[in-house]
Amino acid sequence: MRNFECVDNELVIGGVKATEIVKRYGSPVYVTDENAVRNNYHRIYQAFSKRMPTRINYACKSNTNLAVLRILEQEGSCIDAVSIGEIEACLRSGFSPDRILYTGVNVSNAELKAVVSKGVPINIDSFSELERLSKITTNHTISFRVNPEVGSGHHDKVITGKRSTKFGIPKHQIIDAYKRAVELGFKPSGIHAHIGSGGQKVEPFIELIDELIKIVQELETIGIDLRFIDIGGGIGIPYRLDEVEMDLDKMAEEITSRIKSKTKVKEIIIEPGRYIIADSTILLATVVDIKETPDKMYAGIDAGFNTLIRPAMYDSYHHVAVANKFGDKAEETYSLGGPICETGDVMAKDRELPKVEEGDIIAVYDAGAYGFTMASNYNMRPLPREVLVKDGEVTLIRESETIEELFRHQRIPSRLML
Numbered sequence: 001m002r003n004f005e006c007v008d009n010e011l012v013i014g015g016v017k018a019t020e021i022v023k024r025y026g027s028p029v030y031v032t033d034e035n036a037v038r039n040n041y042h043r044i045y046q047a048f049s050k051r052m053p054t055r056i057n058y059a060c061k062s063n064t065n066l067a068v069l070r071i072l073e074q075e076g077s078c079i080d081a082v083s084i085g086e087i088e089a090c091l092r093s094g095f096s097p098d099r100i101l102y103t104g105v106n107v108s109n110a111e112l113k114a115v116v117s118k119g120v121p122i123n124i125d126s127f128s129e130l131e132r133l134s135k136i137t138t139n140h141t142i143s144f145r146v147n148p149e150v151g152s153g154h155h156d157k158v159i160t161g162k163r164s165t166k167f168g169i170p171k172h173q174i175i176d177a178y179k180r181a182v183e184l185g186f187k188p189s190g191i192h193a194h195i196g197s198g199g200q201k202v203e204p205f206i207e208l209i210d211e212l213i214k215i216v217q218e219l220e221t222i223g224i225d226l227r228f229i230d231i232g233g234g235i236g237i238p239y240r241l242d243e244v245e246m247d248l249d250k251m252a253e254e255i256t257s258r259i260k261s262k263t264k265v266k267e268i269i270i271e272p273g274r275y276i277i278a279d280s281t282i283l284l285a286t287v288v289d290i291k292e293t294p295d296k297m298y299a300g301i302d303a304g305f306n307t308l309i310r311p312a313m314y315d316s317y318h319h320v321a322v323a324n325k326f327g328d329k330a331e332e333t334y335s336l337g338g339p340i341c342e343t344g345d346v347m348a349k350d351r352e353l354p355k356v357e358e359g360d361i362i363a364v365y366d367a368g369a370y371g372f373t374m375a376s377n378y379n380m381r382p383l384p385r386e387v388l389v390k391d392g393e394v395t396l397i398r399e400s401e402t403i404e405e406l407f408r409h410q411r412i413p414s415r416l417m418l
């Protein structure tokens with residue numbers, strides 16, 4: 001969580017007052033600070049690259065805005081993509097196919113063919129996918145995702161590495177997968193696992209690397225030498241004031257020292273999404289309604305789980321502040337309800353805030369990862385704008401949808417028009 005500048009009692013991001021942004025672009029609006037994205041990328045890249053050759057595959061499912069992708073392309077990042085749509089976004093943003101690694105789950109033949117045709121390396125998730133790919137081509141760069149039976153994450157729904165989840169090749173079958181790939185004519189280049197998202201502890205990553213190293217060593221004894229180990233993403237960030245950042249330096253040291261001393265592997269890949277983009281972005285919303293119930297004060301805002309679903313979906317905590325009363329002391333406890341017709345549509349529960357009035361601007365922190373990318377049109381509400389701020393300048397990077405656009409894919413059969 002970032003410490004934002006306070007000027008004239010107002011929250012300032014990237015040199016621009018939040019109120020100015022809302023005046024110009026309306027609300028709700030996602031605001032991304034370009035310098036923060038660049039700095040986050042550097043921090044994680046440096047932590048690992050000073051120890052061994054490192055590749056950052058930014059997990060673009062966290063935020064696929066093309067401007068964000070351009071920034072990361074300029075920084076030298078590579079990409080973790082999960083769909084042909086994400087691949088297309090990255091190609092359009094200037095990433096060459098070899099800078100993208102496709103890790104799908106339950107991949108259809110149509111998608112496999114499309115990924116092959118784009119020349120993007122494939123990280124295979126199942127025996128079925130391997131066999132189906134071999135019928136399309138065996139002249140393609142592949143690696144395997146293993147289920148390491150090590151899991152971690154901020155919520156049960158986002159822990160991927162536990163035994164028996166839908167992800168990866170079961171640990172006890174992974175050696176056979178490599179043998180089969182070689183038999184089919186492939187030359188597997190690496191191994192991948194992802195334990196889950198948003199964990200704040202280093203230990204699961206150490207457990208993971210120990211598991212991956214055991215597999216790599218066994219492969220080396222049968223003559224299959226891998227170029228890279230990809231430890232996936234999942235590095236959490238402090239969403240609460242009293243949380244501390246995970247010790248990235250310790251994580252990097254523990255992992256890289258083991259790889260270097262125990263395997264022939266030459267490169268580590270990390271796939272951070274949240275770490276790079278979450279705290280770069282705030283969501284600005286306007287207070288439209290105040291309601292006092294017998295037990296609670298609600299401040300009603302114009303952003304609900306259609307705009308940011310994490311609180312409703314995972315009970316996630318996002319820090320909130322009144323951007324136009326940024327220096328004021330807290331006076332009352334409010335819950336921030338959204339405009340969606342569901343009881344669970346509460347962005348923030350029981351927060352101590354300055355006196356909130358209609359027209360105030362609420363800043364929802366750490367909204368850059370899995371914010372816009374998980375937004376929806378539920379209740380027929382158009383998707384919001386996104387803007388980029390840098391050194392006092394604001395640029396629109398996504399226009400909001402219009403009501404008209406909500407109808408563009410619907411068709412009414414003519415017989416219903418009679």
Ligand SMILES: Cc1ncc(COP(=O)(O)O)c(C=O)c1O
Nearest residue numbers: 059197198233234271272273274
């Ligand atoms: C395969 C893979 N890699 C990387 C990530 C990125 O995770 P995070 O945003 O927690 O770093 C995800 C999402 O959990 C993922 O599924």
Ligand SMILES: N[C@@H](CCCC[NH3+])C(=O)O
Nearest residue numbers: 061158197198310369370
């Ligand atoms: N969407 C989740 C993270 C899951 C990442 C995708 N594997 C979140 O908002 O925390």
